[in-house]
Amino acid sequence: MTQYGAIEGGGTKFVPAVADEDNQIIARTKIATGQPEATLRAISAFFDDFALTAVGLGSFGPIDLNEDSPSYGTILNTPKTAWQGYDIVGELHQRLQVPVFATTDVNVACLGEYQFGIAQGVRSCVYFTVGTGIGAGAINQGRLIQGLAHPEMGHMRVLQDPADDFAGLCPYHRNCLEGLAAGPALAARAGRPAGELPADDRCWAIEADYLAQAANTVSLLLAPEVIIFGGGVMNQPQLLPMIRNRFERYNQGYVDRPPLTEYLQGASLHDNQGVLGCLALAQQGMVPSTVLNQ
Amino acid sequence: MTQYGAIEGGGTKFVPAVADEDNQIIARTKIATGQPEATLRAISAFFDDFALTAVGLGSFGPIDLNEDSPSYGTILNTPKTAWQGYDIVGELHQRLQVPVFATTDVNVACLGEYQFGIAQGVRSCVYFTVGTGIGAGAINQGRLIQGLAHPEMGHMRVLQDPADDFAGLCPYHRNCLEGLAAGPALAARAGRPAGELPADDRCWAIEADYLAQAANTVSLLLAPEVIIFGGGVMNQPQLLPMIRNRFERYNQGYVDRPPLTEYLQGASLHDNQGVLGCLALAQQGMVPSTVLNQ
Numbered sequence: 001m002t003q004y005g006a007i008e009g010g011g012t013k014f015v016p017a018v019a020d021e022d023n024q025i026i027a028r029t030k031i032a033t034g035q036p037e038a039t040l041r042a043i044s045a046f047f048d049d050f051a052l053t054a055v056g057l058g059s060f061g062p063i064d065l066n067e068d069s070p071s072y073g074t075i076l077n078t079p080k081t082a083w084q085g086y087d088i089v090g091e092l093h094q095r096l097q098v099p100v101f102a103t104t105d106v107n108v109a110c111l112g113e114y115q116f117g118i119a120q121g122v123r124s125c126v127y128f129t130v131g132t133g134i135g136a137g138a139i140n141q142g143r144l145i146q147g148l149a150h151p152e153m154g155h156m157r158v159l160q161d162p163a164d165d166f167a168g169l170c171p172y173h174r175n176c177l178e179g180l181a182a183g184p185a186l187a188a189r190a191g192r193p194a195g196e197l198p199a200d201d202r203c204w205a206i207e208a209d210y211l212a213q214a215a216n217t218v219s220l221l222l223a224p225e226v227i228i229f230g231g232g233v234m235n236q237p238q239l240l241p242m243i244r245n246r247f248e249r250y251n252q253g254y255v256d257r258p259p260l261t262e263y264l265q266g267a268s269l270h271d272n273q274g275v276l277g278c279l280a281l282a283q284q285g286m287v288p289s290t291v292l293n294q
Numbered sequence: 295m296t297q298y299g300a301i302e303g304g305g306t307k308f309v310p311a312v313a314d315e316d317n318q319i320i321a322r323t324k325i326a327t328g329q330p331e332a333t334l335r336a337i338s339a340f341f342d343d344f345a346l347t348a349v350g351l352g353s354f355g356p357i358d359l360n361e362d363s364p365s366y367g368t369i370l371n372t373p374k375t376a377w378q379g380y381d382i383v384g385e386l387h388q389r390l391q392v393p394v395f396a397t398t399d400v401n402v403a404c405l406g407e408y409q410f411g412i413a414q415g416v417r418s419c420v421y422f423t424v425g426t427g428i429g430a431g432a433i434n435q436g437r438l439i440q441g442l443a444h445p446e447m448g449h450m451r452v453l454q455d456p457a458d459d460f461a462g463l464c465p466y467h468r469n470c471l472e473g474l475a476a477g478p479a480l481a482a483r484a485g486r487p488a489g490e491l492p493a494d495d496r497c498w499a500i501e502a503d504y505l506a507q508a509a510n511t512v513s514l515l516l517a518p519e520v521i522i523f524g525g526g527v528m529n530q531p532q533l534l535p536m537i538r539n540r541f542e543r544y545n546q547g548y549v550d551r552p553p554l555t556e557y558l559q560g561a562s563l564h565d566n567q568g569v570l571g572c573l574a575l576a577q578q579g580m581v582p583s584t585v586l587n588q
Contacts, residue, residue, distance in 0.1 A: 076550075124441030138515075141437045147418030147517035148551060155548055156514050157507065159451055172548040213451065220450050221432075221515050223441035254449055254466040256370075257442060 005047055005055035005096070006278030009033075009088070010105060011080060011132070016043050017275050018050045021283075023116070025275065036086045044095040054099045056281030058108030058274055059088060065103060065150055073102055101281045103137075104150045105129070108277030109267070110137030111144070113228055115280040118268035122225040126218045127273075128153070130211065131231035134178040138222055145222070154178035158213045164189070164206050181210040183233050199238040207233070208242035215243065215264055216250035219257065226258075230267030240266050299341055299349035299390070300572030303327075303382070304399060305374060305426075310337050311569050312344045315577075317410070319569065330380045338389040348393045350575030352402030352568055353382060359397060359444055367396055395575045397431075398444045399423070402571030403561070404431030405438070407522055409574040412562040416519040420512045421567075422447070424505065425525035428472040432516055439516070448472035452507045458483070458500050475504040477527050493532040501527070502536035509537065509558055510544035513551065520552075524561030534560050 001020055008015040010033065017028035027050070031042045047055075062076040073089025093100045103111070110119075110127035119125040119139075126138040134154030138145040145151050155176045166189040170179030179185060186194045190203045197203055215227050229240060244260040257263045267273055295314055302309040304327065311322035321344070325336045341349075356370040367383025387394045397405070404413075404421035413419040413433075420432040428448030432439040439445050449470045460483040464473030473479060480488045484497045491497055509521050523534060538554040551557045561567055 122441075140434050140439050140441065143435045143437060145434050145516060147416075147434065148519045149517050149549070151517050152514045152549060156511055157453055157544065159453065172546045173544075217450055217511065218515065220446045221512065222439060223443050223445050225442045250451065250467075252466045255443070255446060 002053050003050050004279050004282040005050070005052045005098070006275045006282065007043060007055060007057045007059075007092070008105060008108065008274040008278060009057060009059040011060045014039060014043060015275065016046050017278075018047070018052070019275075019279050023276065023279055025272075028275070033080075035082050036088070036091070040088075040091055040095060043092070047096060052096065052098050054101065054282040054285065055092065055096055056108070056278035056283075057089065057092065057100055057102040058105045058278050058281070059102055061104050061150065062152075063088070063102065063104060063150070065146055066148075073100075099282075099285065101285060103144060103146075103281060104135070105274065106135035107137035107144055107150065108281065109230060109273045110139060110228075110277065111280050112269055112273030112275070112277030113267065114139050114277075116269060116276045117273060118228060118265050119226050124222065124224045125226045125228065126153075126222060126224045127228045127230060127267075128211070128214065129231040130182065130229060130233040132183055134182050134214075134231075136214075136218070138218070138224065140222060153214070153218070154182070156214060156217055158210045161206055161209055177210055177214050181207055181214075181233075186233065194233060194236070199236070204236065204238060204242060208239060209246050209249075211239075211243045212246035213250055215247055219251065219255050223255075226263060226265055228265050228267055230273065234266060240264065296347050297344050298573050298576040299344070299346045299392070300569045300576065301337060301349060301351045301353075301386070302399060302402065302568040302572060303351060303353040305354045308333060308337060309569065310340050311572075312341070312346070313569075313573050317570065317573055319566075322569070327374070329376050330382070330385070334382075334385055334389060337386070341390060346390065346392045348395065348576040348579065349386065349390055350402070350572035350577075351383065351386065351394055351396040352399045352572050352575070353396055355398050355444065356446075357382070357396065357398060357444070359440055360442075367394075393576075393579065395579060397438060397440075397575060398429070399568065400429035401431035401438055401444065402575065403524060403567045404433060404522075404571065405574050406563055406567030406569070406571030407561065408433050408571075410563060410570045411567060412522060412559050413520050418516065418518045419520045419522065420447075420516060420518045421522045421524060421561075422505070422508065423525040424476065424523060424527040426477050428476045428508075428525075430508075430512070432512070432518065434516060447508070447512070448476070450508060450511055452504045455500055455503055471504055471508050475501055475508075475527075480527065488527060488530070493530070498530065498532060498536060502533060503540050503543075505533075505537045506540035507544055509541055513545065513549050513557075517549075520557060520559055522559050522561055524567065528560060534558065 006017045014031045113119045136153035168175030168179035300311045308325045369377045407413045422430045430447035462469030462473035
């Protein structure tokens, strides 16, 4: 029986999992993100009981994904200094002795929805993760967007609502999308955790407005067939309809697109989009220039 | 001898050309954009003297480029009402009896630079045409960006300089990038044609700022290896260095990119990028999902 490994590697926890060739998950665990060596030791101990064919990794970043780079697979500048310069792909390969295919955490979520979820059958899609940070993965004509580096869509500029005097939290840009609309910004603006805010709090309208601008910008630059919003902040059920309501404020009828209930969607895989995306990576032996199966 | 046809189809003129298999242009003409039938009759008369293998078309738009669409190759909503709904690809094929491969006018410029110019050897690039309008073509991992439709990057929003009280000219969005920074906007703001403005006029600083924002946004969303600026407005030699000067105002050291003299470049093919891109289209039998040769 062929088994594939999946590793969702986040800043607070790693989630390794094993699935059979029908993508049924047969084992999964959680490992707190500690020092790199200890974290990888725990991951490889978890995989010890399985005979893996290949592993797919969706890593926190930034990570060097340039296939021609000597530092391919290495974590780049990150506030988690112990991981800076750590060759996570090489070390996993060393320990597991199977091919390791890697991309970003937001790319695997996009890939999961593309291969197994709501974006099945399209050629081009974007997946926004709105949580502690904001990131997005995108697929164009069956290939992940990946150039000089992976995209950093969370840092696009947005027009700040004049009624929103929040300064923004991005250490680089202050009031970019992430600085104004990631979970910590939402909580800081409101003065309490987002989960405690009533559904009609004005902060949700502000949040929806910035995410609608992000959707409009990706629709103009990437022309995706569907734009998906996932991540912890999107667990608020009132938010997605509010983003849809605000999208035309920016599009103004310009881009001819499907009905908004089809065009702007929530994640469809019950928080399994990441692990399923990792499995797709592993099964397809995927590097950035791979053309995805469908 | 194998001969390929190229057609740059613009709103004011069509430029058909013929090249040999070494991309040497052996004939070229200009035809004013009139009624569709008359325009295509003139184009096909020009090609009568040649034995073409295939034709590449870079068309004004919007144009339906969805390979699965029943209206593939048809001009969509355009102020040039005689062309609305006109099947330019089908009609050219009918008249010329050779395969016709089509994309947008801005995509062929991008493709020309990618195949023959400054973007040779990269996997991902963006080409902005800044002229009567603003548009951009982009290539990711060897494929043109093309999803639901072709990109419409000229209509991205920018942060308007508080010192710039110009209302903007875009009939849809008023003060989007095109509305604030295309040639007509530049002339309307200045009260005279852009070509008559001194190099130190404040309008150039405003223009450079908006184009620097556009470069920053594409760098975050598409991570291109190079961003190229072409089109009539870019004929002002002071403009490109000013865009470079302003780029970091928006990037703030966030995206790790090559030196700005390499990252932000002017067009390199002496106004031949469009015709060369059309030839690349024709030679590669290219539809949106084609992986480009390099």
